[in-house]
Amino acid sequence: MKLQAPKGTRDFYPREMAWQNFLFDAWRKVSVRNGFEQVDGPVFESLDLYKVKSGDGIVSELFHFEDRGGRGMAIRPEFTPTLARMVADRAASLPRPIKWFCMPNFCRAERPQRGRLREFWQWNIDMLGLDSPIADAEVIYTAVDFLREVGLTSSHVRIKLSHRQTVQSILGKLGVPLDRMTEAFALLDRRDKIEEDQFAQQAAVLGLDADSAKRFDEVCRMKYRAGGLDKLRESLAIHDTLDDLRQLDEQLHAFGIADWCEYDLGIVRGLAYYTGTVFEIHETTGAMRAIAGGGRYDRLIELFGGPPTPAVGFGMGDVVISLVLFDKGLIPETIMPRPDVFALALTDAAAKQLAALCIDLRRQGLHTRFSYRSTRSLGKLLKEATACNARYAVILDDKIMERQVEVKDLESGEQWAVGIDQLPQAFSGRARDED
Amino acid sequence: MKLQAPKGTRDFYPREMAWQNFLFDAWRKVSVRNGFEQVDGPVFESLDLYKVKSGDGIVSELFHFEDRGGRGMAIRPEFTPTLARMVADRAASLPRPIKWFCMPNFCRAERPQRGRLREFWQWNIDMLGLDSPIADAEVIYTAVDFLREVGLTSSHVRIKLSHRQTVQSILGKLGVPLDRMTEAFALLDRRDKIEEDQFAQQAAVLGLDADSAKRFDEVCRMKYRAGGLDKLRESLAIHDTLDDLRQLDEQLHAFGIADWCEYDLGIVRGLAYYTGTVFEIHETTGAMRAIAGGGRYDRLIELFGGPPTPAVGFGMGDVVISLVLFDKGLIPETIMPRPDVFALALTDAAAKQLAALCIDLRRQGLHTRFSYRSTRSLGKLLKEATACNARYAVILDDKIMERQVEVKDLESGEQWAVGIDQLPQAFSGRARDED
Numbered sequence: 001m002k003l004q005a006p007k008g009t010r011d012f013y014p015r016e017m018a019w020q021n022f023l024f025d026a027w028r029k030v031s032v033r034n035g036f037e038q039v040d041g042p043v044f045e046s047l048d049l050y051k052v053k054s055g056d057g058i059v060s061e062l063f064h065f066e067d068r069g070g071r072g073m074a075i076r077p078e079f080t081p082t083l084a085r086m087v088a089d090r091a092a093s094l095p096r097p098i099k100w101f102c103m104p105n106f107c108r109a110e111r112p113q114r115g116r117l118r119e120f121w122q123w124n125i126d127m128l129g130l131d132s133p134i135a136d137a138e139v140i141y142t143a144v145d146f147l148r149e150v151g152l153t154s155s156h157v158r159i160k161l162s163h164r165q166t167v168q169s170i171l172g173k174l175g176v177p178l179d180r181m182t183e184a185f186a187l188l189d190r191r192d193k194i195e196e197d198q199f200a201q202q203a204a205v206l207g208l209d210a211d212s213a214k215r216f217d218e219v220c221r222m223k224y225r226a227g228g229l230d231k232l233r234e235s236l237a238i239h240d241t242l243d244d245l246r247q248l249d250e251q252l253h254a255f256g257i258a259d260w261c262e263y264d265l266g267i268v269r270g271l272a273y274y275t276g277t278v279f280e281i282h283e284t285t286g287a288m289r290a291i292a293g294g295g296r297y298d299r300l301i302e303l304f305g306g307p308p309t310p311a312v313g314f315g316m317g318d319v320v321i322s323l324v325l326f327d328k329g330l331i332p333e334t335i336m337p338r339p340d341v342f343a344l345a346l347t348d349a350a351a352k353q354l355a356a357l358c359i360d361l362r363r364q365g366l367h368t369r370f371s372y373r374s375t376r377s378l379g380k381l382l383k384e385a386t387a388c389n390a391r392y393a394v395i396l397d398d399k400i401m402e403r404q405v406e407v408k409d410l411e412s413g414e415q416w417a418v419g420i421d422q423l424p425q426a427f428s429g430r431a432r433d434e435d
Numbered sequence: 436m437k438l439q440a441p442k443g444t445r446d447f448y449p450r451e452m453a454w455q456n457f458l459f460d461a462w463r464k465v466s467v468r469n470g471f472e473q474v475d476g477p478v479f480e481s482l483d484l485y486k487v488k489s490g491d492g493i494v495s496e497l498f499h500f501e502d503r504g505g506r507g508m509a510i511r512p513e514f515t516p517t518l519a520r521m522v523a524d525r526a527a528s529l530p531r532p533i534k535w536f537c538m539p540n541f542c543r544a545e546r547p548q549r550g551r552l553r554e555f556w557q558w559n560i561d562m563l564g565l566d567s568p569i570a571d572a573e574v575i576y577t578a579v580d581f582l583r584e585v586g587l588t589s590s591h592v593r594i595k596l597s598h599r600q601t602v603q604s605i606l607g608k609l610g611v612p613l614d615r616m617t618e619a620f621a622l623l624d625r626r627d628k629i630e631e632d633q634f635a636q637q638a639a640v641l642g643l644d645a646d647s648a649k650r651f652d653e654v655c656r657m658k659y660r661a662g663g664l665d666k667l668r669e670s671l672a673i674h675d676t677l678d679d680l681r682q683l684d685e686q687l688h689a690f691g692i693a694d695w696c697e698y699d700l701g702i703v704r705g706l707a708y709y710t711g712t713v714f715e716i717h718e719t720t721g722a723m724r725a726i727a728g729g730g731r732y733d734r735l736i737e738l739f740g741g742p743p744t745p746a747v748g749f750g751m752g753d754v755v756i757s758l759v760l761f762d763k764g765l766i767p768e769t770i771m772p773r774p775d776v777f778a779l780a781l782t783d784a785a786a787k788q789l790a791a792l793c794i795d796l797r798r799q800g801l802h803t804r805f806s807y808r809s810t811r812s813l814g815k816l817l818k819e820a821t822a823c824n825a826r827y828a829v830i831l832d833d834k835i836m837e838r839q840v841e842v843k844d845l846e847s848g849e850q851w852a853v854g855i856d857q858l859p860q861a862f863s864g865r866a867r868d869e870d
Contacts, residue, residue: 003484003520003739006508009477011521014535017473032772033797035804038452042444042554043478043540044498044510049438063479063508065500068544073441073498075479075510085438086446095822097807100449105478109503119477130807134790141794148798254790304438337467355569355689359576362468363583369470372532372565387530 008110008118018335020121023150023318024103027123030146031101034138036125039100041082047072049081052303053273063107075107078315079124080300087128088306096129115289115320125294126313128301133244136277136296136312137251143281143292143314144257150321151330157291159257160264161226161279163244164295167265170219170236174212182272184216189268191220220266226258248277273297277312283324291324292316334389340427342390342410343370344381350396351376357396357405357420364424386410392427443545443553453770455556458585458753459538462558465581466536469573471560474535476517482507484516487738488708498542510542513750514559515735522563523741531564550724550755560729561748563736571712571731571747572686578716578727578749579692585756586765592726594692595699596661596714598679599730602700605654605671609647617707619651624703626655655701661693683712708732712747718759726759727751769824775862777825777845778805779816785831786811792831792840792855799859821845827862 005011012020031038050058064074076082079102087098103123112118125142127135140159147157167188168181176184184206191199203213224232229249233242245263252258269278276296283291294314301309325331343358345351354370361368369388371381378395385393395406400420407426408415418426440446447455466473485493497509511517514537522533538558545551560577562570575594582592602623603616611619619641626634638648659667664684668677680698687693704713711731718726729749736744760766778793780786789805796803804823806816813830820828830841835855842861843850853861 003481003487004524005477005520006479006481006502006506007504009479011477011517011524012473012475013521013525014472014474017475020475021473033800033802035774035802037449037771038447038456039449040447040452040455042440042446043542044441044444044554046438046441052438063500063502065498067441067498069442071441082446085440086448089439089446090448107478119479132807134807137790145794145797251790254787256791256794336472339470352689355572355686356691359580359691362580365468367468367470372567372569 006118008112010117010119014336018337019322019331020318022332022335023322024121026146026149027101027103027316030142030149031123031125034099034142034145036099036101036127036142039083039086039102040104041076041079041086041102043105044073044075045082045085047074049085050074050077053081053084053300061108061110063109076104077106077108079104079106079122080297080313081304083124083126084300084304084306087301087309088304091301091306091309094129097135098126098128100124100126100128115323117319121318123292123316123318124313126311128309128311131298131310133247133251133277134254135310136248137255137257139294139312139314140252140261140279141255141257143316144260146316147260147281150325152324152328154260156284156328157260157281157324158284159261159279159281160223160267161248161261161277162263162265162267163248163277164274165244165276166242167219167268170265171216174215174219175208176206180206185268188216188220188266191217191266222263222265224263226252226261226263228263232263244276269293269295273300273303275299279314281316289320291320336389337367339369339388339390340366341368341392341394342385342388343368343394343396344378344385345371346376346378346381346395346397348376349398350400353396353400357394357400357423360420361394361423366424366427382408382410394423441553443547445552445554449771453772454757454766455753457767457770458757459556461581461584462536462538462751465577465584466558466560469534469577469580471534471536471562471577474518474521474537475539476511476514476521476537478540479508479510480517480520482509484520485509485512488516488519488735496543496545498544511539512541512543514539514541514557515732515748516739518559518561519735519739519741522736522744523739526736526741526744529564532570533561533563535559535561535563550758552754556753558751558753559748561746563744563746566733566745568682568686568712569689570745571683572690572692574729574747574749575687575696575714576690576692578751579695581751582695582716585760587759587763589695591719591763592695592716592759593719594696594714594716595658595702596680596683596696596712597698597700597702598683598712599709600679600711601677602654602703605700606651609650609654610643611641615641620703623651623655623701626652626701657698657700659698661687661696661698663698667698679711704728704730708735708738710734714749716751724755726755771824772802774804774823774825775801776803776827776829777820777823778803778829778831779813779820780806781811781813781816781830781832783811784833785835788831788835792829792835792858795855796829796858801859801862817843817845829858 047064062074062077067073105121107119125139127139171184187202200213203216208216229242252261267278267280274295275298278295280290281292292314296312298310341361345354358368358370371384393408403420405420406415407418482499497512499509502508540556542554560574562574606619622637635648638651643651661684664677687696702713702715709730710733713730715725716727727749731747733745776796780789793803793805806819828843828845838855840855841850842853
């Protein structure tokens with residue numbers, strides 16, 4: 001019998017788990033210092049909840065089942081519908097702006113591939129109830145704050161930004177009628193995946209003549225660093241105030257992250273529900289899937305029965321960011337929790353006192369391990385202490401009857417005698433500071 | 436349209452989430468200082484995995500579905516099968532003893548009731564590869580270490596212990612044949628749920644005459660504090676060495692937790708896979724469902740294709756322990772992350788500098804919030820700072836042009852002028868220490 005983790009899922013042994021914890025701790029730390037409050041919801045929701053947002057087509061992408069009452073349920077594939085439901089349900093009582101984060105696991109019935117699994121974790125940052133580009137900028141700032149926290153710089157990654165209203169205004173001037181705008185966005189989104197003649201053909205269907213289609217194609221390719229809006233406006237050769245982008249641009253400067261950002265009018269984020277700013281975080285090499293993606297979704301809370309509520313947010317999965325950090329050598333070497341103390345006994349009488357000594361240290365907050373082996377060899381036992389990367393060894397022999405032990409600093413090799421009542425202080429507070 | 440969390444599941448708004456985090460942090464801290472390493476597995480597993488451990492009967496208790504290839508899958512109802520699979524898969528390479536903990540969410544298709552939900556979290560502590568009562572005692576010690584950590588004492592809760600071998604030996608001497616032992620355990624387990632005559636009738640089926648049935652019934656009721664094995668032996672009025680319990684008893688004393696423990700031969704833990712020590716943690720009032728339960732399961736890893744591996748562990752759900760702590764007034768008042776700084780602007784010019792100042796403080800690790808409102812009223816803005824429980828207010832007016840701000844200690848009311856370059860130090864390191 002060979003039982004394995006289901007396809008597209010992962011087992012987290014201590015080393016893999018230590019990495020997940022490192023990532024989760026960084027997500028949480030950055031979220032909290034930027035004023036976001038953590039929330040979570042059920043791991044499964046009613047199937048209807050997902051249909052409200054994404055239509056019936058979503059069902060084939062979900063792991064779904066019936067509960068005991070025959071109601072359709074699905075393991076959550078994303079957090080936004082849960083968030084929208086939770087906000088709509090308490091819209092009257094939640095203080096504004098609502099600044100929430102979460103980092104749950106999600107499941108999608110996808111074909112597993114590099115950077116895409118059936119179960120993954122995702123950091124979600126959402127800010128609701130503030131109708132201002134300050135919210136867009138602060139949400140993007142929070143992403144940048146995390147990227148910096150894990151050692152990435154603006155030379156590694158870039159925030160690619162667009163704005164639905166700006167692009168819509170440009171497309172309108174090129175001749176796309178308002179009722180075909182969604183199709184135009186979809187075409188923009190798949191521009192790089194289709195051939196030139198296919199593109200021209202599909203553009204024609206949207207009412208774009210050859211010239212306009214060429215301009216449309218150029219719009220897809222336009223990329224300008226934040227602060228370069230004048231150049232963008234010129235090169236568009238279409239009179240447009242770019243008001244929405246201008247206001248966002250100001251805030252990106254106010255939050256000091258303009259050098260991480262570039263406008264890329266080809267960024268659409270496939271999802272129909274975005275209403276303003278949209279953005280993706282990509283490696284500057286362009287090598288990978290997006291590290292994160294998000295935008296403004298001002299009409300979603302209404303769709304879930306709540307009042308009109310401006311909203312902006314993003315999601316960042318654990319899989320792609322982990323691959324990026326691994327590729328760039330940014331996974332720290334020592335992510336496993338490090339024991340403060342490893343206790344060992346050199347005589348049978350001393351061994352009887354091991355447990356009592358260890359629990360005393362643990363009660364004082366020290367991460368304390370001891371040897372379960374029957375060997376009394378100092379060399380073998382110290383090897384065990386070193387193998388688990390303990391900071392100090394506490395060595396017990398028959399002097400334990402006089403309440404005396406030896407402490408060995410496993411980094412410097414220094415060793416000295418200590419009365420067991422002085423033990424925690426004997427580590428000069430170092431062990432605990434590192435905790 | 437009214438969309439709600441599915442029956443038996445919970446939404447975690449910031450306050451509820453802060454409690455979950457408090458609980459998870461305590462679980463994690465206690466696990467780590469006792470030398471356990473965190474692991475995790477997939478949120479769904481193949482249905483077969485659960486059938487291996489629990490038989491086909493388990494299926495109706497699971498939320499199960501088919502993946503894209505038509506394979507039966509189920510959301511995990513517990514961790515043990517995943518753990519057994521993971522240990523069996525790497526049995527040759529994992530260093531012994533294996534000391535693992537996890538705290539995942541689980542789902543069971545149960546009828547929701549007080550203390551029992553369809554989705555819950557559970558702390559699991561497991562120690563494998565050490566065939567010694569030291570392992571049993573250390574696992575139980577780790578539970579006690581947590582109970583103490585959250586403010587419970589041995590007057591609130593008790594570890595009720597039994598031992599399968601001891602009880603089996605007693606039942607054998609009473610006349611239960613070896614091949615009816617499992618039935619006898621089952622009868623022991625439901626003793627308090629059935630009438631006396633039913634009990635006598637079912638005992639007779641197991642080969643117990645009236646006298647023996649009476650003794651059997653007494654065995655169910657026997658409770659002795661740890662250390663009281665002699666009394667237990669006497670009152671059994673059956674010659675039995677109680678060897679297994681005696682060794683465990685020694686270790687409970689060595690780990691200093693004898694006063695938390697009592698022997699209760701009526702504790703069976705329904706599950707067929709336990710092989711030695713079994714225990715449950717109960718309130719001393721007897722009011723509630725078990726807070727935790729566990730025991731030794733020396734044959735499970737083999738069942739999952741691994742080598743013979745001694746193993747002992749327990750699980751503690753989040754629901755019952757939270758109810759207990761709430762009932763006893765042990766939920767701390769301030770569990771929400773507390774902002775170090777709340778920044779506010781008294782002039783429009785100052786408001787333009789708010790973001791830059793805040794991101795500077797955030798980059799230095801301070802949890803910093805600011806007001807998004809257009810009001811310039813000091814009173815209203817300070818009210819907002821107090822509402823989110825910030826430690827300090829940083830007040831910006833036109834003196835920001837000279838790089839000067841006011842800092843207000845929101846606890847003492849003290850206020851003083853600071854140059855913005857001295858800002859983090861101005862909090863005298865207090866804000867960061869409390870982080």
